Amino acid sequence: LGPTICAGEILVEIMATSVGEGFSAPVEMIGPYPSGAPAIFIDQCARVGGSAAMIGAVGRDDFGRVTLDRLAADGVDISAVAVDPDHPTGTAFVRYRPDGDRDFVYNITRSAAARFGWTDAVEALAARAGHLHVMGSALVMAGAAEVIEAAARLVKARGGTLSLDPNLRKELAYGADTERRFAEIVAMTDLLLPSGDELQRASGVEGRDAALARLFAMGVREVALKQGRAGATVHRPDLPPVHAEAFAVDEIDPTGAGDCFGGAYVTCRRLGLSVEDALTYANAAGARNVTMRGPMEGAGTRADLDRFIAATPRRAP
Numbered sequence: 001l002g003p004t005i006c007a008g009e010i011l012v013e014i015m016a017t018s019v020g021e022g023f024s025a026p027v028e029m030i031g032p033y034p035s036g037a038p039a040i041f042i043d044q045c046a047r048v049g050g051s052a053a054m055i056g057a058v059g060r061d062d063f064g065r066v067t068l069d070r071l072a073a074d075g076v077d078i079s080a081v082a083v084d085p086d087h088p089t090g091t092a093f094v095r096y097r098p099d100g101d102r103d104f105v106y107n108i109t110r111s112a113a114a115r116f117g118w119t120d121a122v123e124a125l126a127a128r129a130g131h132l133h134v135m136g137s138a139l140v141m142a143g144a145a146e147v148i149e150a151a152a153r154l155v156k157a158r159g160g161t162l163s164l165d166p167n168l169r170k171e172l173a174y175g176a177d178t179e180r181r182f183a184e185i186v187a188m189t190d191l192l193l194p195s196g197d198e199l200q201r202a203s204g205v206e207g208r209d210a211a212l213a214r215l216f217a218m219g220v221r222e223v224a225l226k227q228g229r230a231g232a233t234v235h236r237p238d239l240p241p242v243h244a245e246a247f248a249v250d251e252i253d254p255t256g257a258g259d260c261f262g263g264a265y266v267t268c269r270r271l272g273l274s275v276e277d278a279l280t281y282a283n284a285a286g287a288r289n290v291t292m293r294g295p296m297e298g299a300g301t302r303a304d305l306d307r308f309i310a311a312t313p314r315r316a317p
């Protein structure tokens with residue numbers, strides 16, 4: 001029914017090579033690495049063999065060029081990505097703390113990443129898309145949120161489907177407008193991909209079973225709950241849950257695991273794979289990505305993931 005599309009922030013990430021707290025003294029950094037949760041998601045969709053297209057903006061600079069070249073090389077349609085001559089490509093500087101937490105310095109809202117709107121190219125793409133994936137992180141940007149809302153209505157009106165990764169970030173401010181938009185998107189969601197307490201946030205209900213019941217009553221048909229090193233579980237109405245343990249890997253860089261999981265899961269389901277098989281690929285995509293430095297460097301192709309699955313044991317439950 002047409003490509004999977006995703007609209008939102010396209011960034012480069014530049015990371016400290018040493019573990020520590022913040023940036024209060026000079027540290028060695030490495031980058032730029034293509035990043036931004038929506039960009040990581042759509043890159044993984046294309047890499048596992050789905051038809052995938054991105055909506056967003058980069059600056060007219062090397063950071064933008066590096067990122068667009070990468071998305072295009074991996075098979076993402078970038079015809080609806082604007083190149084903004086007046087604002088630089090969005091950036092995220094990151095440093096890992098010893099406890100695994102991260103300190104960020106972002107330039108999103110004042111960069112090209114947040115300054116895109118509805119264009120003829122976006123309209124043409126949304127009019128032929130079969131699936132829209134929404135990243136909650138993109139809904140905090142007013143322009144992006146309007147594009148997402150309009151695309152959601154178009155895609156759903158022509159019988160397409162919608163997935164949502166709530167992707168709530170403690171660094172981002174969620175005002176009343178974002179909460180309202182978030183609730184509107186939840187009401188249109190077919191497949192929800194939450195982690196941590198996002199199940200409660202999306203449903204507005206405490207407790208896993210009550211939250212799932214509320215979401216199913218609202219029309220959600222599948223919930224893929226991401227559980228980090230504990231793997232993932234898919235819940236559907238009136239069917240037993242399907243759980244898969246995570247793969248046993250050494251984590252080098254956790255950024256992007258959830259986005260790669262989502263890109264692989266959504267694409268495999270759209271390609272007609274069973275929940276069990278899609279879950280295996282999604283767990284593998286998340287696990288493979290954490291073994292490499294850089295937010296989307298470990299996003300594997302279908303062949304990469306097949307090799308990874310054959311060679312990697314599962315973690316013990």
Ligand code: ATP
Pocket residue numbers: 194195196225226227228229230231232246247248249251254255256257258259261282283284285286287290
């Ligand atoms: P993020 O926001 O950091 O991208 P998330 O919270 O949305 O991630 P996670 O549950 O951390 O999502 O990761 C998604 C999936 O990736 C997990 O369900 C698991 O399959 C895989 N994964 C993540 N971290 C690891 C790990 N350390 N070892 C093995 N698999 C992992």
